[in-house]
Amino acid sequence: MKIALDAMGGDYAPAATVEGAIEALNEDRNISVILVGNEAEIYSELKKRDCADLPVTIKHASQIVEMDESPLAALRRKKDSSVRVAVDLVKSGDADAMVSAGNSGVVMATSLYVLGKLPGVERPAIAAVMPSLKDHFVLIDAGANVDCKPLHLYQFAIMGEAYARYIFDIESPRVGLLGIGEEDAKGNELTRESFKLIKDSHINFMGNIEGKDIFSGEADVVVCDGFVGNIALKVSEGLAEAMSKMLKREILENASGKIGALFLKNALQNFKKKTDYSEYGGAPLLGISKPCIISHGRSTSKAIKNAVKVAGAFHSKGILDIISEEFNRGLSGREAVAMEE
Amino acid sequence: MKIALDAMGGDYAPAATVEGAIEALNEDRNISVILVGNEAEIYSELKKRDCADLPVTIKHASQIVEMDESPLAALRRKKDSSVRVAVDLVKSGDADAMVSAGNSGVVMATSLYVLGKLPGVERPAIAAVMPSLKDHFVLIDAGANVDCKPLHLYQFAIMGEAYARYIFDIESPRVGLLGIGEEDAKGNELTRESFKLIKDSHINFMGNIEGKDIFSGEADVVVCDGFVGNIALKVSEGLAEAMSKMLKREILENASGKIGALFLKNALQNFKKKTDYSEYGGAPLLGISKPCIISHGRSTSKAIKNAVKVAGAFHSKGILDIISEEFNRGLSGREAVAMEE
Numbered sequence: 001m002k003i004a005l006d007a008m009g010g011d012y013a014p015a016a017t018v019e020g021a022i023e024a025l026n027e028d029r030n031i032s033v034i035l036v037g038n039e040a041e042i043y044s045e046l047k048k049r050d051c052a053d054l055p056v057t058i059k060h061a062s063q064i065v066e067m068d069e070s071p072l073a074a075l076r077r078k079k080d081s082s083v084r085v086a087v088d089l090v091k092s093g094d095a096d097a098m099v100s101a102g103n104s105g106v107v108m109a110t111s112l113y114v115l116g117k118l119p120g121v122e123r124p125a126i127a128a129v130m131p132s133l134k135d136h137f138v139l140i141d142a143g144a145n146v147d148c149k150p151l152h153l154y155q156f157a158i159m160g161e162a163y164a165r166y167i168f169d170i171e172s173p174r175v176g177l178l179g180i181g182e183e184d185a186k187g188n189e190l191t192r193e194s195f196k197l198i199k200d201s202h203i204n205f206m207g208n209i210e211g212k213d214i215f216s217g218e219a220d221v222v223v224c225d226g227f228v229g230n231i232a233l234k235v236s237e238g239l240a241e242a243m244s245k246m247l248k249r250e251i252l253e254n255a256s257g258k259i260g261a262l263f264l265k266n267a268l269q270n271f272k273k274k275t276d277y278s279e280y281g282g283a284p285l286l287g288i289s290k291p292c293i294i295s296h297g298r299s300t301s302k303a304i305k306n307a308v309k310v311a312g313a314f315h316s317k318g319i320l321d322i323i324s325e326e327f328n329r330g331l332s333g334r335e336a337v338a339m340e341e
Numbered sequence: 342m343k344i345a346l347d348a349m350g351g352d353y354a355p356a357a358t359v360e361g362a363i364e365a366l367n368e369d370r371n372i373s374v375i376l377v378g379n380e381a382e383i384y385s386e387l388k389k390r391d392c393a394d395l396p397v398t399i400k401h402a403s404q405i406v407e408m409d410e411s412p413l414a415a416l417r418r419k420k421d422s423s424v425r426v427a428v429d430l431v432k433s434g435d436a437d438a439m440v441s442a443g444n445s446g447v448v449m450a451t452s453l454y455v456l457g458k459l460p461g462v463e464r465p466a467i468a469a470v471m472p473s474l475k476d477h478f479v480l481i482d483a484g485a486n487v488d489c490k491p492l493h494l495y496q497f498a499i500m501g502e503a504y505a506r507y508i509f510d511i512e513s514p515r516v517g518l519l520g521i522g523e524e525d526a527k528g529n530e531l532t533r534e535s536f537k538l539i540k541d542s543h544i545n546f547m548g549n550i551e552g553k554d555i556f557s558g559e560a561d562v563v564v565c566d567g568f569v570g571n572i573a574l575k576v577s578e579g580l581a582e583a584m585s586k587m588l589k590r591e592i593l594e595n596a597s598g599k600i601g602a603l604f605l606k607n608a609l610q611n612f613k614k615k616t617d618y619s620e621y622g623g624a625p626l627l628g629i630s631k632p633c634i635i636s637h638g639r640s641t642s643k644a645i646k647n648a649v650k651v652a653g654a655f656h657s658k659g660i661l662d663i664i665s666e667e668f669n670r671g672l673s674g675r676e677a678v679a680m681e682e
Contacts (some may be wrong), residue, residue: 133583143521146529180484180571188487188568211575215583224572227529230521231569232576234552239577242474242556243584 001031003311004095008037008064008082009102010299017101018045020304024312025054027305031312034059034095037082061085065102067297071109083107087114090290097291097311099282101299108144111285111292118320120327123148124287125156125226126294127163128233134217138164138173141223142283143230153177153194153223154201159286160221161203162322167313173220176209178228190225198223281306284314286323291315342372344652345436349378349405349423350443351640358442359386361645365653366395368646372653375400375436378423402426406443408638412450424448428455431631438632438652440623442640449485452626452633459661461668464489465628466497466567467635468504469574475558479505479514482564483624484571494518494535494564495542500627501562502544503663508654509561517550517560519569531566539564622647625655627664632656 003024007017014037021033032055035042039060046056063081065074078084083102087110089095100107108124117124125141140160145152157175164173177195179187186208187195198205209219211232224232281303282293291314295307314320348358355378362374373396376383380401387397404422406415419425424443428451430436441448449465458465466482481501486493498516505514518536520528527549528536539546550560552573565573622644623634632655636648655661 133586146521178572180487180568180575191568210579211572211577212579212582214576215579227521227532228569228572231519231552231565232572234521235555235573235576236552236580238551238553238556239580240584241553243581245474 001096001312001315002034002094003031003308004034004036004059004086004089004098005304005308006037006082006086006098006100006102006107007035007042008061009100009107010295010304011067011101011297012300013101014038014041014045016299016301017304018042019049019301020299021056021308022049022051022054023301023305024308025051025056028309028312030316031308032056033308034086034089036086036089037061037064059085059089065106067103069103069106071103071105074103074106075109075113081106083110084114087111087292090292091115096315097293099293099295099304099307099311101295101297101304101307104143104294104297107292107294108285111288111290115288115290115292117287118289118324118327121159121287121323122155123152124285125152125159126229126283127160127286128229128283129167130214130233130236132215132217136168137214137217137219138167138221139214139224139229139233140221140286141226141229142233143226144285145226146230147227148190148225150190150193150197153190153225154197155287157194157198157201157203157205157221157223158326159323160223162326163284163286163319164220166317166319166322168220170220172204174206174218175203175221175223176206176214176219178211178214178222178224178232179208180210181208194223281308282310284310284319289320291320342437342653342656343375343435344372344649345375345377345400345427345430345439346645346649347378347423347427347439347441347443347448348376348383349402350441350448351636351645352408352442352638353641354442355379355382355386357640357642358645359383360390360642361640362397362649363390363392363395364642364646365649366392366397369650369653371657372649373397374649375427375430377427377430378402378405400426400430406447408444410444410447412444412446415444415447416450416454422447424451425455428452428633431633432456437656438634440634440636440645440648440652442623442636442638442645442648445484445635445638448633448635449626452629452631456629456631456633458628459630459665459668462500462628462664463496464493465626466493466500467570467624468501468627469570469624470508471555471574471577473556473558477509478555478558478560479508479562480555480565480570480574481562481627482567482570483574484567485626486567487571488568489531489566491531491534491538494531494566495538496628498535498539498544498546498562498564499542499667500664501564503667504625504627504660505561507658507660507663511561513545514561515547515559516544516562516564517547517555519552519555519563519565519573520549521551522549535564622649623651625651625660630661632661 007014061082063078086098127140128142140156282295285292293311402423404419427439468481469483481497623636626633634652
């Protein structure tokens, strides 16, 4: 399948994006990649690498979206940006999925505007995969919607559950609502109302899950609004980095520590791999009519490689069809909300 | 000064609370402790320890508040609980401050009901001290108020700044608003409005701070609503624990890792100390008219010891007087909010 990759998006683009695309193509022979962006720059990066036999092409785009640009301004003024052209390729059917590590607000707005939502979906949401002591879990919404209503959280639960079922290959993922206490009645106004909606659904709902328990692996899907989800994601990222730095500092300050570090090298490397953001690559924007994968702004080539592979799997497993079916079966939750009002 | 300690509060009470009190008394000779709770149980714990010369007394309370009890039910039905009696001792002037590791909702409701708020304060908030790469920072509100208005976050900023000034001994603490982007206009409805209020105050306001940056040490005070704050606090706690477990697992699975771990022992211990919740003991409920310190439900004796010492410092440094002065100077923010409405 064909993946349109925004080659200009992210702090280390286009070197990291081109390198990541080539790594993905070497690892997965079912994928072809269209690198979207400044043709000369991309070509110069490709030339440095051994990729003559790989299914990679370039699609020129004359503009670049800046990291601090507003979605509205980008949509209006940058109709030939690498993000926009990559999304347009999906719209026209020239690509099956798109990946961008650029300004995530602009990627979301552009996907929504150009590709639209799946029928029944009120708000697309970012589904980020995070590590747990047992394996992984899906955090939804990781940052697309800062102010949400109970219906939105209910729909995130439906979409997150369908996604987890297929990427983790489990029959009935356990879904938790991120809250501040395990009892039903705990939480804020939003979570208390969302709790009732999710509880009445077909979902394997374990109730509220506290922040301290998300890494234990009890829940396969953790549902929250995009503001809270982004804070949870970023706090985890910041803490994991800070802890690694603290540990490194302690080792360096300590003579026998340095010797110990040599012996511990493998253990520390595995640990780093387990907690490294770039291992998980990209997070899909669930609810958009076509596969759109958002990558971290600080994506390395490894993160891009993994995001491209996520896009491939996302497309080939037909996850959007599964979500569509759920909503077609009348699970959008609108009925339940209407009855309550 | 006299600290009333809820000896029955917390998962490991009364053993951990009695032990923690004795450790605190051994370390700080300016403190005396009143252990509040079941006299026979407390006495039996005291008998096991060497404390004949220490200034510790018992105040009997016949009831215990359960961890899942609702604040309203506890206030109505448990007027002789260890929490209530400890707070009553502060009210009557028999104690200068109180500490509890019990049901935090009940501790908050009881303090508020019995002791009341400082003039001008709309909502008391929990100020938790957390570690950063540079030193520490104050997270406010760490869980007292789940649904907040901009005026509340503004007041948390005022109180948190005053607290940080005195516990960290710095002239002008840098205050950040926890958000999902650094730009002024980013965030949800609540943070966007709060941003304007805090920006117009005397506070050394650095603007929005993202979740990934709170551990860098750039901000001395991080302001958010109690729902978000509790999630941030608990996610950090859960991740720190999970990371320690992952690291341990990697070391154990690895033969040369075991040898390395021996060499690394000091480094790992210092690291654990730096990220260990119990090192920071208790979090004051800022805005209540007297010093009330909330400790973690899972408090060990070390956490209790540190909470008792926090209570002592809180009282001796006159932090409540400082906060009162701020509000007396007309900084409650009500005027600003009224003008906007």
